[in-house]
Amino acid sequence: MSATLNFAIVGAGMAGLSCATVLKQAGHTVRLFEKSRGPAGRMSTRRGEDWQCDTGAQYFTARDPDFRAEVDRWTDAGVAQQWTPRIRALDGLSTRNSRSTEERFVGFPRMTAPANFLALALPIEAKTTVTQLQRAPVGWRLHSTEQGLCDARFDAVLIAIPAPQAVPLLQGWAPELVAIASSAVMRGCWALMLRFDAPVSLPFDAAFINAGPLRWMARDSNKPGRGGPETWLLHANAEWSERHLDAPVESVAKIMLEAFHTFGGPSPTQWSAHRWRYADTEPVLNQVFAWDAKAGLGMCGDWLNGGKVEGAWISGSALARNVLESFAGRR
Helix, strand or coil: CCCCCEEEEECCCHHHHHHHHHHHHCCCEEEEECCCCCCCCCCCEEECCCCEEECCCCCECCCCHHHHHHHHHHHHHCCEEEECCCEEEEECCEEEECCCCCCEEEECCCCCHHHHHHHCCCCEECCCCEEEEEECCCCEEEEECCCEECCCCECEEEECCCHHHHHHHHCCCCHHHHHHHHHCCEEEEEEEEEEECCCCCCCCCEEEECCCCEEEEEEHHHCCCCCCCEEEEEEECHHHHHHCCCCCHHHHHHHHHHHHHHCCCCCCCEEEEEEEEEEEECCCCECCEEEECCCCEEEECHHHECCHHHHHHHHHHHHHHHHHHHHHCCC
16 A cells, blocks of 8 residues: 555544554554544543642553553653552442552553643644534545534544444444444443542542442542642442433532542542543443444444553554555555
8 A cells, every 4th residue: 555545533532543643654644633622532631720630531551462562652751650559449338458450550740641642743633523424526524513614535534432423423324333333322420520728538549439329539649740739539430420410510519529428538628520421331342443444434432442541542553454454455
């Protein structure tokens, strides 16, 4: 494959960034379209005047050899570090140390750092909401809310956004991809960020919770590179979040704080909530990616590959390699 191809990637989370990186390294042109202010997706960090808190992904693992090599590249570049918190498992009123000995990594100095590192080498059009795909005489054109019809033509469009958002873009163009995306049941998650004026005297830095509305809590300010005041992050479990997706923020925060109090957590000086509408997939899909070579359309994302940061990176890079093989086979 000698001719340069032009690829559009919708979504600049970890899957989209990974996909774009492989395609660009192969010598092709890529353009990423991201509706948010910048890359990272759920590897998100909320920042205030003198504080910050990771609101989405809390850490990532590196079981896959290729992804571990990528994480090593991130650590060498100073954008990721290993995190070794004191972790507990909390079951109602009982407490036990977590048996997990798995290595955990975080972005440094915030969770967005690895995504921003990848984005340095990639053209990203932020604040651009792609709403429609349009067939060109050869390939595809994109329509966005902010810019209207994009003047460029793309040999393929690769979708790296949550399944429910992918469906309307692909509707009418790729029935098999639509069927896959429609089969994914994605669930929401409420996140509550807590700020304190003094250290919180809990005997752990993070906890998996198996009772009540919470599923995770972590002393965010314990992570490498974090400065400023003491901050904690609470994640509600998916079932509870789904039941309260449209509840007022104040009532959601009240219930989550009450659960935090039952484990000894004090009242914060300040709190802020964020609702992740599409946080995980149940049941988990393990398809890795989806590619319709005839249409020139594909999908990648953590929702296609077991969730988590590692799954997203593998999904995006695997789709890119498959796309390259597909185009090479046509020549």
